[in-house]
Amino acid sequence: MLWIAWKMLVGNRVKYLGIIFGVVFAAVLIAQQASIFCGLMSLTVSQIRDVEGAGIWVMDKHVQFVDDIKPLADTELFRVKSVPGVEWAVRFYKGIGRARLAEGTYEQMIILGLDDATLVGAPGGVFLGSIADLRKPDAVIMDDAGYKRIWPGEPYKLGRTFEMNDRRAVLVGLTKASRTFQSFPIVYTRYSQAVLFAPPERKVLSFVLADAQPGVPEEEVCRRIEERTGLQALTREQFLWKTVSYYLRKTGIPLNFGITVLLGFFVGTAIAGQTFYLFTVENIRQYGALKAMGTSNWTILVMVLAQGLQVGLIGYGLGVGLAGLFGWFVKGASRLSFFMPWQVLTITAVAVFVIVLVASLLSIRKVLVVDPAIVFRG
Amino acid sequence: MASAASFQTHDDRPLAEVAVRVRGVTKEFGSGGAVTRALRGVDLDIPYGELLMLVGPSGCGKTTLVSIVAGTLEPTDGEVVVLGQDLVRMSNGRKVKFRRDHVGFVFQAFNLLPALTAAENAAVPLLIAGWNRRAAVEAAADILDQLGMGDRLANLPSELSGGQQQRVAIARALVHEPRLLVCDEPTSALDAQNGRITMELIQKIAVQPGRAVIVVTHDSRVYSFADRIASMEDGRIDSVASGPHEPLLH
Numbered sequence: 001m002l003w004i005a006w007k008m009l010v011g012n013r014v015k016y017l018g019i020i021f022g023v024v025f026a027a028v029l030i031a032q033q034a035s036i037f038c039g040l041m042s043l044t045v046s047q048i049r050d051v052e053g054a055g056i057w058v059m060d061k062h063v064q065f066v067d068d069i070k071p072l073a074d075t076e077l078f079r080v081k082s083v084p085g086v087e088w089a090v091r092f093y094k095g096i097g098r099a100r101l102a103e104g105t106y107e108q109m110i111i112l113g114l115d116d117a118t119l120v121g122a123p124g125g126v127f128l129g130s131i132a133d134l135r136k137p138d139a140v141i142m143d144d145a146g147y148k149r150i151w152p153g154e155p156y157k158l159g160r161t162f163e164m165n166d167r168r169a170v171l172v173g174l175t176k177a178s179r180t181f182q183s184f185p186i187v188y189t190r191y192s193q194a195v196l197f198a199p200p201e202r203k204v205l206s207f208v209l210a211d212a213q214p215g216v217p218e219e220e221v222c223r224r225i226e227e228r229t230g231l232q233a234l235t236r237e238q239f240l241w242k243t244v245s246y247y248l249r250k251t252g253i254p255l256n257f258g259i260t261v262l263l264g265f266f267v268g269t270a271i272a273g274q275t276f277y278l279f280t281v282e283n284i285r286q287y288g289a290l291k292a293m294g295t296s297n298w299t300i301l302v303m304v305l306a307q308g309l310q311v312g313l314i315g316y317g318l319g320v321g322l323a324g325l326f327g328w329f330v331k332g333a334s335r336l337s338f339f340m341p342w343q344v345l346t347i348t349a350v351a352v353f354v355i356v357l358v359a360s361l362l363s364i365r366k367v368l369v370v371d372p373a374i375v376f377r378g
Numbered sequence: 379m380a381s382a383a384s385f386q387t388h389d390d391r392p393l394a395e396v397a398v399r400v401r402g403v404t405k406e407f408g409s410g411g412a413v414t415r416a417l418r419g420v421d422l423d424i425p426y427g428e429l430l431m432l433v434g435p436s437g438c439g440k441t442t443l444v445s446i447v448a449g450t451l452e453p454t455d456g457e458v459v460v461l462g463q464d465l466v467r468m469s470n471g472r473k474v475k476f477r478r479d480h481v482g483f484v485f486q487a488f489n490l491l492p493a494l495t496a497a498e499n500a501a502v503p504l505l506i507a508g509w510n511r512r513a514a515v516e517a518a519a520d521i522l523d524q525l526g527m528g529d530r531l532a533n534l535p536s537e538l539s540g541g542q543q544q545r546v547a548i549a550r551a552l553v554h555e556p557r558l559l560v561c562d563e564p565t566s567a568l569d570a571q572n573g574r575i576t577m578e579l580i581q582k583i584a585v586q587p588g589r590a591v592i593v594v595t596h597d598s599r600v601y602s603f604a605d606r607i608a609s610m611e612d613g614r615i616d617s618v619a620s621g622p623h624e625p626l627l628h
Contacts, residue, residue: 001506004502004505007493007494007498008491011493011494012493285487285489286489289483289485291450291474292448292483293478293481293502293503293506294474294475294476294477294479294507295506296471296474299506372450372477373451375450375483375489375562376448376562376594
């Protein structure tokens, strides 16, 4: 009987494609918008992910996200180092500076100051120059996207200079850093150099990066740090989610994307549901004939659900496939952020399942109440 | 007029000899002041091996009666015994199984599934009964062959003429060898020649000693194929005529 259900469904090509279109529409919109949303959210935490080697971030207790800098006194570094279970701890500067380029133009830049001795937090994707060159006077390493933004169309060239806070900066390397939410160029330099590039402030220490001793859980070390210093200590993962959570709670981004996702869901449900319903109504005499010939209501129910499931699977596959293609295309051709984790695929699958379930339920009611005697009416 | 050999609706034969026994059946639609009485106390016996035609003007209750006999509609009152089973007391689930196993249907509008081929359409009752698809289609092809449709097995209904579609419907009605065949206006959508061919096929293939055939019709040209004709008027059986019948003009 499932075979008959399938033949009935594909036999009416216009309705069949109409139902699939509704599901694809919803799946594309949900998957694509959710992926762009995830892409944007991933931008907000890109700098946390790019800092390698440090499992623990220590900061002022009022910091809410990675760009919410509340500088600490330099002495806090030593207090963190003294906490039992801390293997090592280093300074980390993060701030915004204004660069004056050789052409006389100005550009906002994100300055990341790494510990002078260890260079902990240095980017991993240096493709021109080397991390060790940061030890040279006035040396900075810039991210690839930032370079292309400042000097569009120009070939990579080390040795370029620009000024920040009236101090000379010399480009000694280029790296593939992740894009940031603000999309400013990122420059990596030594901590001692970074505080000179930054506007003068009494306190300049943004974060203390630390790691736990082997065998001591990071969460436990964080707890001890908070207990002994009064600072906020988070594991890398905790800080990442705290930042995402801030953007979710304090900005309109989730609402905007949520509205579009809901729109896709409702429009998809309306198209698929209505077309499926019309398909069922069009075939109501056939269902009546099947019931008259001895098909049980249970079998009819399974047939309609199987039809819904089939269009759901096809629509889902096409929808997420198209959304994935869109993401692949825009990632290469534009600066639109796109990130499709498995959670997006799961959410889209659940949404599509609900859509086909709603569409099927509308039709199921119709076929279950149809009187088999309908076939004897002219 | 038909040559009337008998005007009895039933003759109190033993139940084992009758495929259908209907006694005092009434059917009302609606409620309160808007009640419509479609059947007003119908008595009828149809013995095995008989082709009975149910005739009468529109709205006289033919379709209601045949729906009740086929087990697709509940009577308001009365007794309905089909193939020895009391349909009035039968649960809905058992009635579905009863129809599946014992009743064949030929509908006025054919009601073929447009996406299935002739052979697949004819195989539907076997598929409902849980047959393997290949075996069901092969069995359906055999019966279509008997009905002269052996060269049209792979055609969709839209590729067949009305007469050919009705032959597929007959094959579908008989493929599972039902003991009761219910035909609702099987010739009304066909021209005279196809109508005659359809009735010839029903008479030749469907009428068997262990099976009863009920044909609801308006078409007086096919009356000659009936063993008996039950004439209905205003929810009652007006008369039952036996013997050879001339085409009637109402």
